[in-house]
Amino acid sequence: MFEYFPGNYIWNLGVVATLNSGGTIDEVDRACRPIRDLAQQGSDVGTQEFMASWRRVADQVEEQAVEAEKAGHLRTAGQQYLRAAAYLCQAERMLSNSSPDRVPTYRHCLELMERSFELVDPATTRVEVPFEGTTLPAYFTNGSPDGRPVPVMIMWNGLDSTKEHMYTSGWPSEMAARGISVLQVDCPGSGEALRLQGLTSRVETEDWARACVDHLEGRPDVRSDRIGLVGWSLGGYYVPRAAAFEKRLALAVAWGANHNWGEVQKKRLEREGENPVPHYWEHVLWVWGESDLPTFIEKAERVNLNGVVEQITCPLLITHGEGDRQINVAYAHQSFEQATSAPRKELRIFTPEEGGTEHCGLDHLPHVAAFTADWIEDTLADLDAGRP
Secondary structure, eight states, rough: OOSSSTTTTHHHHHHHHTTTTTTHHHHHHHGGGGHHHHTTTOOTTTOHHHHHHHEEEEEEEEHHHHHHTTOHHHHHHHHHHHHHHHHHHHTTTTTTTTTTTHHHHHHHHHHHHHHHHHOTTTTTTEEEEETTTTTEEEEOOOOOTTTEEEEEEEEEOOOOOOOOOOOOHHHHHHHHHHTTTEEEEEOTTHHHEEEOOOOOSSSHHHHHHHHHHHHHHHHEEEEEEEEEEETTTHHHHHHHHHHOOOOOOEEEEESOOOOOOOHHHHHTTTOOOSSSSSEEEEEEEHHTTTTHHHHHHHHHHHHHHHTGGGGHHHHHHEEEEESOOOOOOOOHHHHHHOOOOOEEEEEEEOTTSEEEEEGGGGGHHHHHHHHHHHHHHHHHHHHTTTTT
């Protein structure tokens, strides 16, 4: 993995994710160069300075977008608004949840995203998925150019990503180009659902899946028999759990396995493996709605797929990086071996030689994304043809 900040895994992961999600190397360098020395003090130190440095570059790009829009260069403006949003989104991810900058920054990111959709991607719109008396905020990237029903993938994020990260990865637009829509959802415990609505995560992710499928079945541009589910990082637990119990799903993809996340937490208490974000334990307590670490660890013991993946009865893809420093590749093999009822299953391990070997393939995201898109496209074609 490209490591701009030697020895600082978390900050490096943010840089690589940004560069693989539409960020330009010059703008990222200008954001990172002033804080290189701070990075040597550890991931938790300097996150406010990280935010401020990235914010300066994002503000400059946003100012350029405003000028381009005034000049009538709408495509240029839309692209610049999107990059500014991407930089803010990555920097906001680094902040402590108690930072007063977190929610205002995220709200501004939402505004920039909406403006970019209006200018350069009218196929993507904001939607609200009804859920237990409230809603799950989402983006819908439409793969149906004429309104006829097409397959759709529900996309879930993990512990610290958002629907904005999903969108800026470029994967939803790539799927739409293949005639497959993507519903990018901020599930409880993530993104807008957590930050602005206070919805925290839970073990029973089939609750969210049911809400998403119910919503999609009401859309005339969706094939209700071809609704799939994909999720990355902690989504590697969320998705298989949901697919085991929500039988309307046509296929499922764990973009990075997470067979026993509760066990991983105990190992992290012993400082085994890398954390995904600064202020890690504060972050997980926020996501799961717990006030103390012992209670959280007890709850986390239930966050595993033992006895669950055996109940998946749709096609299943599991991808994982051989060198994933957060979630050991052994967990991918556990999920794959236990998915004994899936009519079709595939385990794809990405190696250091080819790239995509880090967590969720963030070191070579386009490579992993393309493989995943191809598998989904092929599987949908086989389902249509009646091939097992």
